[in-house]
Amino acid sequence: QSRSVPDYLSGLNPEQREAVEALDGPVLVLAGAGTGKTRVLTTRIAHILATNRAYPSQILAVTFTNKAAREMKERIGVLVGGAVEGMPWLGTFHSIGVKILRRHAELAGLRSDFTILDTDDVIRLIKQLIQAEGLDDKRWPARQFAGMIDGWKNKGLTPKDIPEGDARAFANGKGRELYAAYQARLRTLNACDFGDLLLHPIAIFRAHPDILKEYHGRFRYILVDEYQDTNTAQYMWLRLLAQRPKDVPQNVCCVGDDDQSIYGWRGAEVDNILRFEKDFLGAKVIKLERNYRSTEHILGAAGHLIAHNEGRLGKTLFTDRVNPDDEKVQVHAAWDSEEEARALGEEIERLQRGDADGKKHALNDMAILVRASFQMREFEDRFVTLGLNYRVIGGPRFYERLEIRDAMAYCRLVCQPADDLAFERIVNTPKRGLGDTTIRNLHDYARARDIPMLAAATDIIETDELKPKARKALFDVIQSFRNWQERLEKTPHVELAEQILEESGYTDMWKNDKSAEAPGRLENLKELIRSMEAFESMRGFLEHVSLVMDAEQNEDLDAVSIMTLHSAKGLEFETVFLPGWEEGLFPHQRSLDEGGRSGLEEERRLAYVGITRAKRRCHIWFVSNRRIHGLWQSTLPSRFLDELPQAHVDVAASDTSYGGYGGGRGGYGQSRFDKAEPFANSYGTPGWKRAQANKTDATRDNWGSRSGHAVERIGYGESGPRGRTIDG
Numbered sequence: 178q179s180r181s182v183p184d185y186l187s188g189l190n191p192e193q194r195e196a197v198e199a200l201d202g203p204v205l206v207l208a209g210a211g212t213g214k215t216r217v218l219t220t221r222i223a224h225i226l227a228t229n230r231a232y233p234s235q236i237l238a239v240t241f242t243n244k245a246a247r248e249m250k251e252r253i254g255v256l257v258g259g260a261v262e263g264m265p266w267l268g269t270f271h272s273i274g275v276k277i278l279r280r281h282a283e284l285a286g287l288r289s290d291f292t293i294l295d296t297d298d299v300i301r302l303i304k305q306l307i308q309a310e311g312l313d314d315k316r317w318p319a320r321q322f323a324g325m326i327d328g329w330k331n332k333g334l335t336p337k338d339i340p341e342g343d344a345r346a347f348a349n350g351k352g353r354e355l356y357a358a359y360q361a362r363l364r365t366l367n368a369c370d371f372g373d374l375l376l377h378p379i380a381i382f383r384a385h386p387d388i389l390k391e392y393h394g395r396f397r398y399i400l401v402d403e404y405q406d407t408n409t410a411q412y413m414w415l416r417l418l419a420q421r422p423k424d425v426p427q428n429v430c431c432v433g434d435d436d437q438s439i440y441g442w443r444g445a446e447v448d449n450i451l452r453f454e455k456d457f458l459g460a461k462v463i464k465l466e467r468n469y470r471s472t473e474h475i476l477g478a479a480g481h482l483i484a485h486n487e488g489r490l491g492k493t494l495f496t497d498r499v500n501p502d503d504e505k506v507q508v509h510a511a512w513d514s515e516e517e518a519r520a521l522g523e524e525i526e527r528l529q530r531g532d533a534d535g536k537k538h539a540l541n542d543m544a545i546l547v548r549a550s551f552q553m554r555e556f557e558d559r560f561v562t563l564g565l566n567y568r569v570i571g572g573p574r575f576y577e578r579l580e581i582r583d584a585m586a587y588c589r590l591v592c593q594p595a596d597d598l599a600f601e602r603i604v605n606t607p608k609r610g611l612g613d614t615t616i617r618n619l620h621d622y623a624r625a626r627d628i629p630m631l632a633a634a635t636d637i638i639e640t641d642e643l644k645p646k647a648r649k650a651l652f653d654v655i656q657s658f659r660n661w662q663e664r665l666e667k668t669p670h671v672e673l674a675e676q677i678l679e680e681s682g683y684t685d686m687w688k689n690d691k692s693a694e695a696p697g698r699l700e701n702l703k704e705l706i707r708s709m710e711a712f713e714s715m716r717g718f719l720e721h722v723s724l725v726m727d728a729e730q731n732e733d734l735d736a737v738s739i740m741t742l743h744s745a746k747g748l749e750f751e752t753v754f755l756p757g758w759e760e761g762l763f764p765h766q767r768s769l770d771e772g773g774r775s776g777l778e779e780e781r782r783l784a785y786v787g788i789t790r791a792k793r794r795c796h797i798w799f800v801s802n803r804r805i806h807g808l809w810q811s812t813l814p815s816r817f818l819d820e821l822p823q824a825h826v827d828v829a830a831s832d833t834s835y836g837g838y839g840g841g842r843g844g845y846g847q848s849r850f851d852k853a854e855p856f857a858n859s860y861g862t863p864g865w866k867r868a869q870a871n872k873t874d875a876t877r878d879n880w881g882s883r884s885g886h887a888v889e890r891i892g893y894g895e896s897g898p899r900g901r902t903i904d905g
């Protein structure tokens with residue numbers, strides 16, 4: 178019977194269509210941003226279903242986030258015309274992993290109702306193990322070991338696999354023993370951590386070929402999006418499932434873009450792309466070169482930038498979307514981050530009103546993508562002032578972050594000793610050996626007498642209700658709070674807040690934390706302190722925060738999206754704002770400190786991801802000053818700005834009167850494309866290389882040992898930076 182081309186195929190270009198229709202055998206789609214990789218995957222699933230090649234339950238499809246999985250399912254429904262009944266195996270590696278593990282838990286020594294521990298639980302458990310070994314847990318912090326275990330698990334290493342050197346690096350050579358003890362303990366608790374969700378199934382598949390065979394029969398088609406960011410464990414898991422016996426076709430299709438590999442810091446291995454062709458012989462490799470997302474200028478800017486990376490597989494990209502009215506990528510300068518937030522807010526309102534092109538733009542079509550989450554604070558504060566709706570994607574809002582809530586709980590309790598919620602939150606954070614029993618005791622004592630818990634604590638240490646250790650710990654906490662309360666009226670509040678975080682051991686807790694999130698949390702804490710500067714007192718600040726927190730986050734609202742570049746992967750928006758393109762922030766200081774190429778190249782890929790999220794408009798910002806601990810520090814524009822092609826970029830004159838970047842002799846607009854002297858003239862400072870070399874220890878300390886800005890401190894006078902003139 179003759180068949181016309183189904184609707185869902187007719188819109189595809191020949192290469193996309195080939196990728197959709199090549200259903201038998203391994204396929205690797207390697208293509209740049211916006212070329213329709215995700216669309217190919219979605220259409221491929223629709224095609225499999227529409228041609229009755231498999232039931233929805235026989236398709237294994239991996240996306241990077243749960244949200245992406247939901248969206249993909251909806252899209253498939255649209256393509257096949259009608260809701261898709263069940264697709265139980267469409268999800269992230271973790272969500273699929275947990276499902277598999279529940280079915281065979283007993284083979285991993287667990288029961289099917291096992292619990293999944295979060296990071297806090299994991300750290301508590303490891304700390305117990307370290308202490309049980311008779312080791313000093315100050316010298317060998319549990320957080321650090323938790324980070325090491327996570328790293329090993331990302332590489333697919335069980336205790337017996339870890340390299341000798343690694344095992345020796347922790348706890349006088351007890352690393353391996355501790356890791357094994359940790360796994361044994363998890364088993365006793367009928368629990369596992371995130372890494373186990375893949376490692377246990379891998380072990381089960383290896384030890385039980387019959388079970389693996391069952392999955393080979395079940396998963397007729399395997400599809401993976403964002404393949405460039407898979408880590409080794411994920412790859413091993415995937416390979417076990419996809420390498421079916423010789424006579425059965427290996428119907429695995431992975432799509433990815435090496436230029437968008439941005440999770441190396443979490444163990445992702447871009448080399449998995451190269452391994453694919455080796456492990457899946459005869460794999461069909463399809464390249465997509467036509468970009469459907471962005472204008473010529475946006476593509477031109479992104480392509481030119483990423484060409485500065487050396488380790489690339491190399492791809493070309495073109496678009497038909499060439500329109501003389503298209504706006505070039507706009508680069509804006511602002512004096513400082515406050516100014517940046519103000520100007521960006523104005524730009525958003527301008528688009529909203531339709532000033533630029535007579536078209537009113539929805540806030541839903543706009544996104545602000547930041548390099549580091551601390552940057553969000555300034556925008557959130559500004560938008561609340563303006564009454565502009567926003568939503569934070571892929572993470573909590575700034576003031577909702579764990580470390581910010583903890584820090585504010587300290588401040589709240591100092592200002593308001595009756596704040597029991599704050600008390601409970603921090604009395605044992607960082608860990609002081611005040612266990613649940615002690616807290617419960619306190620609670621009962623306080624309730625019985627109808628007094629706040631802090632007051633109860635003051636009373637109870639006079640009694641012998643507590644064990645000596647807990648009593649001592651509690652005594653220290655109370656002393657600290659007395660101390661801080663006394664300082665409340667005398668010490669400037671910003672200073673006091675800093676002292677509280679230092680003296681309580683809270684900052685140190687994160688400094689000792691070797692997890693990937695810790696440096697970001699430290700940055701957020703600095704930003705919190707910084708944000709207090711705008712207020713008269715700590716009380717005034719706390720009041721402001723409660724107002725900000727009151728602003729609704731409503732899914733249906735028309736709202737600007739704010740997120741990190743990392744969580745913007747795969748998404749697209751009409752207008753994208755990229756603030757904070759300064760040396761030390763972007764590329765981030767950590768990547769610069771690492772030395773070598775790889776860290777910097779990952780930053781550049783992140784910049785590429787950022788620019789290529791934009792369909793029509795891309796606005797980049799940099800500020801020339803960041804205020805850190807009340808000290809003004811001059812910052813230098815990101816080297817990535819220098820790497821943008823003039824043909825596709827407009828350097829917007831600063832719409833403010835500050836600074837002289839808008840043009841003129843030696844101004845930003847003139848010198849920025851001069852490779853020999855990047856920005857040197859416009860700032861009267863040495864180029865970024867010298868600035869980095871000159872970076873003082875004091876500067877580094879301000880930002881913690883693992884982060885910081887590549888800046889040179891300029892001795893601004895009392896009058897502050899606005900009193901200083903910058904001449905070319």
Ligand code: ATP
Pocket residue numbers: 188189190193208209210211212213214215216217434437468469470746747748749
């Ligand atoms: P990224 O690398 O950023 O994840 P991608 O390669 O996955 O990008 P998609 O998100 O699938 O790209 O597609 C980008 C945009 O182009 C989407 O809006 C998609 O609907 C559109 N698109 C893709 N292919 C076509 C096509 N053949 N015709 C029209 N639009 C298309």
Ligand code: MG
Pocket residue numbers: 214215216402747
């Ligand atoms: Mg995609």
